[in-house]
Amino acid sequence: MSDRALGAGLVLLLALLFSGSLLLGPATPALAFLQGLLADPDGPLRLILVEIRLPRALLGAMTGASLGLAGAALQGYLRNPLAEPGIVGVSASAAFGAVLAFYSGLATLLPLAMPVSGILGAMLGVLLVQALAGTATLGLILAGVAVSSFASALTSLALNLSPNPFAATEITFWLMGSLADRSFDHVWLALPFTVTGWLCLLTTGRALDALSLDEDAAASLGFDLARLRLVLLAGVALAVGAATAVTGVVGFVGLVVPHLLRPLVGHRPARLLPLSALGGACLMLASDLLVRLVTPGQELKLGVVTALIGTPFFFFLVLRAARTAP
Amino acid sequence: MIRPALMGLLALLLAPVPTEAGPPRRIVSFNLCSDQLVLLLARRERIASVSYLAADPAMSALADQARGLHLNHRQAEEILALDPDLVLTSTFTDRATTALLARLGRRVVALPPVTSLAETRAQILDVADLLGEPARGRAMVAELDAALAAVPPPAPPRARAVLFQANGWTEGPATLAGDLLRHAGLDNLAVSYGIDAYGRLPLETVLLAAPDLVVSGTMPGNAPSLGQALLDHPALRTALPDRRRVRVPEALWTCGLPQTADAVALLARARDRLR
The missing domain is CATH 3.40.50.1980 (Nitrogenase molybdenum iron protein domain)
Structure with a gap:
């Protein structure tokens, strides 16, 4: 299948899921919602559409694209099929950054502190994992576990020191990841960082192609590996940090999507990156729709759904990696 | 009478030791709600400790009264060190601490959370009896009723x-x-x-x-x-x-x-x- 056809298919799917996100919700059935909206365009339904469902759908697409793209880029760069923001501990360190900004009261004074702090946390996480891991699968997973545990320990410490006695309970829900009842404030907060992150990551495609041979080959083809590393890590930190700061931790999107799409693009990172962004947005919106449809009223957390989808996939990959290991 | 039945519900975790004659003199509370009832009803010199939350003006309506008292952090060790003759808490918090104190022979009473003003009145009277201050309990309930009576009634439409x-x-x-x-x-x-x-x-x-x-x-x-x-x-x-x-x-x-x-x-x- 050509990239163009695949891309067009994903865009179509994304449009469908996006419309579904706007039409489905706890307030009224989809058809009644449309009728009510047409009958009274200025009523409460318009408010629900514009102020609740639209930002939710936009955030879902944005963060899904960030996670898919970051997953594909990390897998290409570390040449490891298990690299993914959640597994390598980037999401957990981004969450620590965001929690610190929020519960210290910094985010109340300056809303931008939350995404910025999330991005800094993500950046520290990526640097740590890269310093610890190398390219061996086992090393990467161990480094990811270490960084994740360290970040969650620091998160718990921040919560213990918070003046809000309910902080720990609140954060449990937040860490499960959710798009529920977000507003345009969140969209505007995350958008500039997210787009910058995407641009960084999308420029790394050709260097990642060369890197898939090996480092010497990439260097001899004229790619500056130090620069690639900088751009890629900045891109991952910006995209994942901003996403985590507004939606909490949503895992496995970055793992599943590149794996599903990779065989379709001939294992070329440059072709995989944009498609993974589209695929990530689709998976995120589909999971969010599932959350609303399966347990209406008492919403399941989005991160729980993506983990339920992603964990069996992860097991499968670990088993396969163990079998093919020398 | 409803009161004795409530009393039974209240004294969920009475320790096996028989209570000595007279009101408790070394009262420890380690739950925000029981803290405030103790602050309202017990004589100050008989309060050995309340939880630190009772002194937090954001959480507690009686933070001023809690100031100057020993404030505990809901740990069995620090509560035991105070040698209390009555420990008050809620049925919802720190069940492990509550059970441990009872097993170590302390008299522990866990109050159920109230779900209405009627239950609030009954609980105030029950705790007042427990602390040997029934007159104070009746005065507090009268205060509650007077404040409620002063609230203007709603006019239709609802x-x-x-x-x-x-x-x-x-x-x-x-x-x-x-x-x-x-x-x-x-x-x-x-x-x-x-x-x-x-x-x-x-x-x-x-x-x-x-x-x-x-x-x-x-x-x-x-x-x-x-x-x-x-x-x-x-x-x-x-x-x-x-x-x-x-x-x-x-x-x-x-x-x-x-x-x-x-x-x-x-x-x-x-x-x-x-x-």
Whole structure:
């Protein structure tokens, strides 16, 4: 299948899921919602559409694209099929950054502190994992576990020191990841960082192609590996940090999507990156729709759904990696 | 009589040692609600310790009275070191600590959380008896009733209110906050959604139902709260002007106290402002 056809298919799917996100919700059935909206365009339904469902759908697409793209880029760069923001501990360190900004009261004074702090946390996480891991699968997973545990320990410490006695309970829900009842404030907060992150990551495609041979080959083809590393890590930190700061931790999107799409693009990172962004947005919106449809009223957390989808996939990959290991 | 039955419910965890004659003289409490009842009812020299939350003005209606007292952090060790002859707590907090203290032979009484003003009255009287201060108990109940009687009655038409708390939780009629709404002459929207005690109401549902009043708690000391961020959602601010959104200080309705009547008065004022 050509990239163009695949891309067009994903865009179509994304449009469908996006419309579904706007039409489905706890307030009224989809058809009644449309009728009510047409009958009274200025009523409460318009408010629900514009102020609740639209930002939710936009955030879902944005963060899904960030996670898919970051997953594909990390897998290409570390040449490891298990690299993914959640597994390598980037999401957990981004969450620590965001929690610190929020519960210290910094985010109340300056809303931008939350995404910025999330991005800094993500950046520290990526640097740590890269310093610890190398390219061996086992090393990467161990480094990811270490960084994740360290970040969650620091998160718990921040919560213990918070003046809000309910902080720990609140954060449990937040860490499960959710798009529920977000507003345009969140969209505007995350958008500039997210787009910058995407641009960084999308420029790394050709260097990642060369890197898939090996480092010497990439260097001899004229790619500056130090620069690639900088751009890629900045891109991952910006995209994942901003996403985590507004939606909490949503895992496995970055793992599943590149794996599903990779065989379709001939294992070329440059072709995989944009498609993974589209695929990530689709998976995120589909999971969010599932959350609303399966347990209406008492919403399941989005991160729980993506983990339920992603964990069996992860097991499968670990088993396969163990079998093919020398 | 209902009181003896309630008393039985109350004394869930009586230790096997027989109580000595006379009122308890070294009282330790380690739950915010029992703390405040002890502060209200016991003589100050008989209070050995209350929890640190009782001294937090954002959480406790009696923070001033707690100042100067020994404040515990709900640990069995520090409570034992105070050698209490009565330990008060709630059936909901720190069950392990409660059980440990009882097993070590302390007299431990765990109070069930109150879910109405009627239960508040009964609990005040029960705890007053337990502390050997029945007259103070009756005085506190009289104070509560006087404050309630001073709240102006609602004029028709009745207003509809919804309790909308952190993370979108709502409370039905079988909770203290729900009972306060009823006393303020407000209909509780949660009833229309079949919620008796606690449940979730999505923001969309609240907006569509268009209640007259949205009632929320205030986060203690305005500490940053992710759960409360929902209460400032732009959609809610657009749909409902400020006078239709009420904040009740958490210290007034977390526990059932004479001060809880102030929350009813606050709700009644908000109700009258609707006109």
